[in-house]
Amino acid sequence: MRHTISVLVENKFGVLSRVAGLFSGRGYNIESLSVGETLDPKISAMTIVTTGEEQVIEQITKQLNKLIDVIKVQDLFEVDHVEREMVLMKVSPRQEHKAEVLRLAEIFRGRVVDSSPKTYTIEITGDEKKLEAFIELMKPMGVKEFVRSGKIAIAREMSKNK
Amino acid sequence: MKVSGSEILIESLKKEGVKHIFGYPGGVVLNIFDYLYGDKDIKLFLTRHEQGATHAADGYARSTGHVGVALVTSGPGATNTVTGLATAAMDSIPIVVITGQVATSLIGNDAFQEADIVGITRPCTKYNYLVKDVHDLAYIVKEAFYIASSGRPGPVVIDLPKDVTAVQAKFNWPEKIDVRSYNPTMEGNRWMIEKAARKIEKSRKPIIIAGGGVIGSGASPELLELAEFTRIPVTTTLMGIGGFPSTHALSLGMPGMHGTYYANMSIQDSDLIIAVGMRFDDRVTGKLDAFAPNAEIIHIDIDPTSIRKNVDVAIPIVGDCKKVLAVLNQVLKEGEMLQWAEIRKAWLKQIDEWKKLRPLSYTFDENVIKPQYVVERLYALTGGDAIITTEVGQNQMWAAQFFKYDKPRTFLSSGGLGTMGYGFPAAIGAQVAHPDKTVIDIAGDGSIQMNIQELATAVLYELPVKVAILNNQYLGMVRQWQELFYGERYSHSHLKGVPDFVKVAEAYGAVGLRATKPSEVDAVIKEALKIKKTVFMDFVIDWKEKVYPMVPAGAPIDQMLFEEAPKKEDKKLKAVK
Ligand SMILES: Cc1ncc(C[n+]2csc(CCOP(=O)(O)OP(=O)(O)O)c2C)c(N)n1
Ligand SMILES: [Mg+2]
Numbered sequence: 001m002r003h004t005i006s007v008l009v010e011n012k013f014g015v016l017s018r019v020a021g022l023f024s025g026r027g028y029n030i031e032s033l034s035v036g037e038t039l040d041p042k043i044s045a046m047t048i049v050t051t052g053e054e055q056v057i058e059q060i061t062k063q064l065n066k067l068i069d070v071i072k073v074q075d076l077f078e079v080d081h082v083e084r085e086m087v088l089m090k091v092s093p094r095q096e097h098k099a100e101v102l103r104l105a106e107i108f109r110g111r112v113v114d115s116s117p118k119t120y121t122i123e124i125t126g127d128e129k130k131l132e133a134f135i136e137l138m139k140p141m142g143v144k145e146f147v148r149s150g151k152i153a154i155a156r157e158m159s160k161n162k
Numbered sequence: 163m164k165v166s167g168s169e170i171l172i173e174s175l176k177k178e179g180v181k182h183i184f185g186y187p188g189g190v191v192l193n194i195f196d197y198l199y200g201d202k203d204i205k206l207f208l209t210r211h212e213q214g215a216t217h218a219a220d221g222y223a224r225s226t227g228h229v230g231v232a233l234v235t236s237g238p239g240a241t242n243t244v245t246g247l248a249t250a251a252m253d254s255i256p257i258v259v260i261t262g263q264v265a266t267s268l269i270g271n272d273a274f275q276e277a278d279i280v281g282i283t284r285p286c287t288k289y290n291y292l293v294k295d296v297h298d299l300a301y302i303v304k305e306a307f308y309i310a311s312s313g314r315p316g317p318v319v320i321d322l323p324k325d326v327t328a329v330q331a332k333f334n335w336p337e338k339i340d341v342r343s344y345n346p347t348m349e350g351n352r353w354m355i356e357k358a359a360r361k362i363e364k365s366r367k368p369i370i371i372a373g374g375g376v377i378g379s380g381a382s383p384e385l386l387e388l389a390e391f392t393r394i395p396v397t398t399t400l401m402g403i404g405g406f407p408s409t410h411a412l413s414l415g416m417p418g419m420h421g422t423y424y425a426n427m428s429i430q431d432s433d434l435i436i437a438v439g440m441r442f443d444d445r446v447t448g449k450l451d452a453f454a455p456n457a458e459i460i461h462i463d464i465d466p467t468s469i470r471k472n473v474d475v476a477i478p479i480v481g482d483c484k485k486v487l488a489v490l491n492q493v494l495k496e497g498e499m500l501q502w503a504e505i506r507k508a509w510l511k512q513i514d515e516w517k518k519l520r521p522l523s524y525t526f527d528e529n530v531i532k533p534q535y536v537v538e539r540l541y542a543l544t545g546g547d548a549i550i551t552t553e554v555g556q557n558q559m560w561a562a563q564f565f566k567y568d569k570p571r572t573f574l575s576s577g578g579l580g581t582m583g584y585g586f587p588a589a590i591g592a593q594v595a596h597p598d599k600t601v602i603d604i605a606g607d608g609s610i611q612m613n614i615q616e617l618a619t620a621v622l623y624e625l626p627v628k629v630a631i632l633n634n635q636y637l638g639m640v641r642q643w644q645e646l647f648y649g650e651r652y653s654h655s656h657l658k659g660v661p662d663f664v665k666v667a668e669a670y671g672a673v674g675l676r677a678t679k680p681s682e683v684d685a686v687i688k689e690a691l692k693i694k695k696t697v698f699m700d701f702v703i704d705w706k707e708k709v710y711p712m713v714p715a716g717a718p719i720d721q722m723l724f725e726e727a728p729k730k731e732d733k734k735l736k737a738v739k
Contacts, residue, residue: 058470
């Protein structure tokens with residue numbers, strides 16, 4: 001099963017490698033990991049997407065909790081939450097595809113954040129399904145490259161345990 | 163008043179009650195060593211290798227329960243501590259290792275003797291620090307000792323750049339610290355403990371498996387109380403040895419790969435396992451699917467990650483073993499009045515039959531020394547009043563099987579990592595902490611050569627450590643596997659060129675004694691115990707001897723191999739040498 005785990009950590013030097021090292025050292029999967037500061041600049045929030053059997057996920061959350069610098073671990077699988085990811089994509093469409101590219105970007109509520117005579121750079125955010133769909137639709141249009149931010153997630157304020 | 167970083171470091175160590183450090187100097191720690199020069203409160207023991215210093219700190223910690231401290235230089239000095247750190251990490255031993263580092267301005271430049279020791283040791287420490295600002299130093303020392311010794315203990319590294327040891331600052335010793343992200347659960351959940359008590363009351367064939375957590379948390383009295391009150395037999399893992407008296411009628415000795423027949427049979431037949439401070443290592447469980455098929459498990463451990471890692475657990479109790487057992491005992495005593503002795507009669511009778519059927523045994527021989535005999539004589543002639551350390555291999559298993567340990571912190575052995583070369587420096591550390599106790603390293607001829615240079619340390623500081631070398635001229639445990647499972651293809655396990663250990667000892671200024679016949683064993687041991695000096699006892703043993711019982715790797719623990727009946731021609735074989 002795939003789980004999104006939210007981890008609050010001390011914003012200290014080396015914390016990222018402690019977390020990454022835990023996953024590599026124990027052979028856990030890591031699909032994406034993103035980190036950023038929180039309201040309290042001394043605390044960072046990490047969003048980790050991982051897959052594993054129930055017992056493995058239990059070990060992952062326990063092992064994360066055991067790290068000295070980890071303040072809180074929440075497996076978002078168990079709660080209602082919002083997930084977002086961003087893609088930045090460069091497309092160089094042929095003349096006849098240009099309009100279609102812009103139309104698709106609009107449908108997916110993307111924005112053209114940079115353009116040159118041959119290339120558009122499109123920013124798009126959303127959940128994973130939306131981004132995958134967008135990428136699939138764009139592929140025939142001359143995608144040169146794209147980067148993905150990795151997922152960030154937050155529990156809903158009125159979240160009930162599922 | 164401002165003082166140097168070196169002074170802050172050493173004065174902080176004193177505030178933590180440190181009296182002994184094991185160490186080795188070098189360029190970037192010269193300031194620290196200079197401050198230690200002539201210091202009256204802290205004595206530094208100069209080992210002959212940083213691995214030795216780290217294991218000595220570990221032996222100091224295991225034998226006392228206090229944090230052991232090592233101090234080494236950067237680069238190679240620091241990397242030499244890695245085996246010692248990993249050893250301590252696997253066995254949850256509180257040590258603090260202070261490594262020098264190149265000056266902060268040079269870090270990352272591949273400077274002379276620079277190593278990213280925080281990076282290298284991250285997976286084999288509980289926590290580690292790079293001190294970038296001298297103003298953090300006192301706090302970091304305090305926090306390091308707190309983290310090393312609390313919760314599930316473990317090794318902590320403090321990496322200290324040279325400039326930080328020189329720069330001046332005010333020494334502010336924090337009286338209190340608070341690590342908001344680190345709060346080990348000490349008290350067990352009361353409701354869970356009550357559930358556990360009800361299970362124990364219903365169980366007819368319970369067994370306690372006690373591990374290193376019992377010793378780490380000082381839970382031996384509570385464990386004894388639980389076992390005696392409920393008449394539940396106790397098996398102690400390698401790490402738990404000494405946590406429950408081996409001579410007690412309820413003791414089943416060690417379980418697992420080289421465990422006793424009756425411990426393994428009892429586990430397999432049990433209906434309830436009370437696991438205290440142990441982690442279901444594969445050396446204990448054997449084939450997991452076939453482990454204790456009828457038992458429900460109550461698992462008490464301070465580390466939640468130990469619970470449900472390898473086996474399914476009916477009642478998990480996260481907490482300090484001592485505290486949890488104390489509450490459990492109280493709940494049991496307040497519970498239903500039960501005729502425990504009566505309830506347990508059938509089960510204990512069954513176990514007694516197993517004990518009689520296959521006790522731990524070996525075949526004594528008049529002509530060649532059996533290693534088990536040496537260990538038995540060590541026990542008899544010390545009256546069991548000794549701290550035993552071990553190396554790794556057959557020697558370790560015989561030391562676990564044939565010496566009896568009635569007190570915690572008297573059996574020091576590298577369980578999790580299985581580090582050859584651990585026992586001798588660990589014995590040095592234990593002897594420093596217990597100058598008046600008999601400390602004996604039960605060693606193999608291979609392992610002792612891994613840190614044999616520490617003879618100089620023992621002699622220099624007049625530490626009367628005894629080393630009993632069970633000399634089989636082989637990497638015996640490797641040989642045993644090759645004999646049993648690799649068609650007697652003895653690939654690189656014969657230790658050709660084992661030195662004359664008597665001469666080695668003498669060359670270092672220690673005493674060397676040798677026994678080649680069983681009749682000489684007692685005299686050698688008595689002599690060694692009498693001499694107040696470092697002694698190597700070279701016991702030339704039967705190189706064919708194997709450790710039994712044995713569960714082949716991956717087999718269920720009730721499928722054990724035993725010593726075959728001795729054949730006639732075996733008798734004639736003499737030990738090598
Ligand atoms: C540092 C290290 N290297 C290798 C091993 C693998 N190993 C386990 S037991 C053993 C043989 C030990 O030989 P010896 O010290 O003579 O003990 P014996 O088994 O003969 O009693 C070896 C090589 C180990 N445990 N530790
Ligand atoms: Mg040997």
